[in-house]
Amino acid sequence: MKYIKFILLLLTLTSCSIIYSTASLQPPTDVKAEKLRSERLPDCAACRVLIESFQKGIEKTKRGKFEGGDTAWEEDNQKSYARSEVRLTEIQENLCKDVIRGEIQCQELAEDLETAIEEWWFKHQDLHPDIFAYICVDFTARCCQKDRWGKDCSECPGYPDNVCGNNGKCRGAGTRKGNGTCHCDKGYTGEHCSECDKKYYQSYKDETKLLCSSCHEACGDGCTGAGPADCQGECKKGWVVDQEKGGCADVNECVKSDKYCPGNQFCVNKDGGYSCLKCDRACNGCIADGPDMCVKCADDYEKKDNICINPDILGRKQRENWARYATYFGLCLATYIILQGNVYAASAIGLMVALYISVSEYMIANTNVQDTTPNVDFLPPTN
Numbered sequence: 001m002k003y004i005k006f007i008l009l010l011l012t013l014t015s016c017s018i019i020y021s022t023a024s025l026q027p028p029t030d031v032k033a034e035k036l037r038s039e040r041l042p043d044c045a046a047c048r049v050l051i052e053s054f055q056k057g058i059e060k061t062k063r064g065k066f067e068g069g070d071t072a073w074e075e076d077n078q079k080s081y082a083r084s085e086v087r088l089t090e091i092q093e094n095l096c097k098d099v100i101r102g103e104i105q106c107q108e109l110a111e112d113l114e115t116a117i118e119e120w121w122f123k124h125q126d127l128h129p130d131i132f133a134y135i136c137v138d139f140t141a142r143c144c145q146k147d148r149w150g151k152d153c154s155e156c157p158g159y160p161d162n163v164c165g166n167n168g169k170c171r172g173a174g175t176r177k178g179n180g181t182c183h184c185d186k187g188y189t190g191e192h193c194s195e196c197d198k199k200y201y202q203s204y205k206d207e208t209k210l211l212c213s214s215c216h217e218a219c220g221d222g223c224t225g226a227g228p229a230d231c232q233g234e235c236k237k238g239w240v241v242d243q244e245k246g247g248c249a250d251v252n253e254c255v256k257s258d259k260y261c262p263g264n265q266f267c268v269n270k271d272g273g274y275s276c277l278k279c280d281r282a283c284n285g286c287i288a289d290g291p292d293m294c295v296k297c298a299d300d301y302e303k304k305d306n307i308c309i310n311p312d313i314l315g316r317k318q319r320e321n322w323a324r325y326a327t328y329f330g331l332c333l334a335t336y337i338i339l340q341g342n343v344y345a346a347s348a349i350g351l352m353v354a355l356y357i358s359v360s361e362y363m364i365a366n367t368n369v370q371d372t373t374p375n376v377d378f379l380p381p382t383n
């Protein structure tokens, strides 16, 4: 009896934990959607969302009409539908349903502004066709028109065509917030974003457009153009002021290679720096890659015609070659001897011998690429 109770308890616990885990596995997307739905947007943005949804409704009901009737009747009908209460109701029924961020806020605002929107629909459409301006700017005073900011909808710097030099954003533009100053894009500065920032130079300018581009990485200060020679003032690490031509010039660290790349390495100069690469394994110290660039040869290697090679490997290779050529010679000799007795047999064997030699030479030539020992006097680079 005790055991049964215990097993029942265990079963309950297991099923509970399974239910719990499946329940907690499922929701993430729902939780996210719900979070977006209940998000609160700033005043102006919320109004904009509502009006955009309303305008989508207008678009969707553009072709809508009362049902039934012939063509002539329909045309008349279409006109009356355009401004009808039926259409407005249809739009309002679906209002905010397409909104993902801040849907709840949109519904609340739609309720608050229902009367105002109705007023616009029936009375002001003709005089004020822009419903956004009517509702969000004038009626609720939540927004401003484009490129205007703050309580009184003041003009942004450079209004209307050259707001913030077209190289920045006016703080609070389109809303009743902000302070109307410019937040310049990267590379621009000044009250109207009409100057190039530090480490940028003016690459184009006319009455309406200023273009600033980044200085070369070598420049520590400013510049007059794109290259390292156009730098002005200081240079970054790895570069020096060019005394003759001006600007910055790359430092060739490899002149003092042994200082920068110790041990069995050689130095490769780069713009603004250098890198150290491993010498060929035939070398003990080198000035560049390859067995012909060694300062000294590695152990087991000897210098021959200015190249470090391994005499053992070379000797073995030579012996192998001799053996091979001797075999070929033997085969040819045998063919020749047979030739004295039987011409047909000799030509058949000769053909086979020729084929054998071609194939084996071909194989040797191809496998040598992967051969780690040098074939004749060339050592593949090791790194």
Ligand SMILES: *[C@@H]1O[C@H](CO)[C@@H](O)[C@H](O)[C@H]1NC(C)=O
Binding pocket: 171, 179, 181
């Ligand atoms: C305007 O606002 C920005 C940030 O919102 C602030 O950094 C800046 O100092 C303000 N400028 C003035 C003149 O108040």
